[in-house]
Amino acid sequence: MSLIFLAGAVALAVFVLPLLYYRPVFKSRCPACGETHSIERIPRPALVRTLLGYLPTKYYICYSCMKRFLRFA
Ligand SMILES: [Zn+2]
Numbered sequence: 821m822s823l824i825f826l827a828g829a830v831a832l833a834v835f836v837l838p839l840l841y842y843r844p845v846f847k848s849r850c851p852a853c854g855e856t857h858s859i860e861r862i863p864r865p866a867l868v869r870t871l872l873g874y875l876p877t878k879y880y881i882c883y884s885c886m887k888r889f890l891r892f893a
Contacts, residue, residue, distance in 0.1 A: 835872075842879060842890040850882035851889050858883040 849856045859880045863869075868877075876893040 842888050844877075845889050845891050848880070848891055850880075850885065850887060852887045853882065853885045855882055855884040862888070 843851045845851045848859070850859055859882045862879050862881050864873075864877070864879050868875075868879075877890045878893055879888065879890050881888050
């Protein structure tokens with residue numbers, strides 16, 4: 821029973837933690853400063869790549885304000 825709870829907690833952490841660090845957006849522009857030219861795709865974090873590899877997300881960094889965000893493709 822506690823194993824199920826643990827698995828649920830791990831799943832929740834895996835889903836929620838990337839969203840705390842990467843702001844989810846639907847447009848390919850920086851959510852913080854609105855910059856469109858100085859954003860660049862970065863590799864997905866290893867944890868996201870292994871556990872959430874099926875999600876159609878692209879990760880970006882904005883070199884204007886150094887914020888990271890993810891875009892749902
Ligand atoms: Zn920015």
